[in-house]
Amino acid sequence: MGFKVLPVANHNGLPDSGHGWPIPSTIHSTQACNSPPILLSIKVKNKTCKWPPMPLVPLSALNPARALVQVNRIPIMIMGDTFTPHMSPTTNIINYLCPCGKATCIIPTPIVCSLLTVEDQGGIGHPRILFATTKTVFAFKLPIGRVTDKLGAPAGYGGYPCSSRVSYGSPTVLAG
Numbered sequence: 001m002g003f004k005v006l007p008v009a010n011h012n013g014l015p016d017s018g019h020g021w022p023i024p025s026t027i028h029s030t031q032a033c034n035s036p037p038i039l040l041s042i043k044v045k046n047k048t049c050k051w052p053p054m055p056l057v058p059l060s061a062l063n064p065a066r067a068l069v070q071v072n073r074i075p076i077m078i079m080g081d082t083f084t085p086h087m088s089p090t091t092n093i094i095n096y097l098c099p100c101g102k103a104t105c106i107i108p109t110p111i112v113c114s115l116l117t118v119e120d121q122g123g124i125g126h127p128r129i130l131f132a133t134t135k136t137v138f139a140f141k142l143p144i145g146r147v148t149d150k151l152g153a154p155a156g157y158g159g160y161p162c163s164s165r166v167s168y169g170s171p172t173v174l175a176g
Helices: none
Strands: 027-032 082-086 091-100 103-112 126-129
Touching: none
Parallel strands: 027 091
Antiparallel strands: 082 126, 091 103
């Protein structure tokens, strides 16, 4: 056989898997007083920040034609479906070096991880775009989504940064 048969992913509004590890006491950087945070990639921040599971709500409404393919009366997900941005509520610490009389004081300041990552667009969050992996089942000439499919693509496919996966799908309809 050579391929996995998994539940079909549908637009049920349930959360994704989330990604990262929350370690709020992590020192992100030490920098000059009131300077903007040094931004790092999600790949680096996954070691100290958590993007918790968030509902997979489509970024735009499904048009009537797109909603024709359904599983258990719910439209299915297909390659390229885009969902609301994924934000991190975890904080890491920036040690600001500020003048304090004749000395310099260290002021530890907790900052939300979505403000510390390049891909999170200044706190808005990073995109979640379905990267379907089926090679045999299509809708609208695009691969359909299945449980465990990534919501970010590898570098060769545009490199969307999300490490979350589809967590829920149809309990009765499977696709290879």
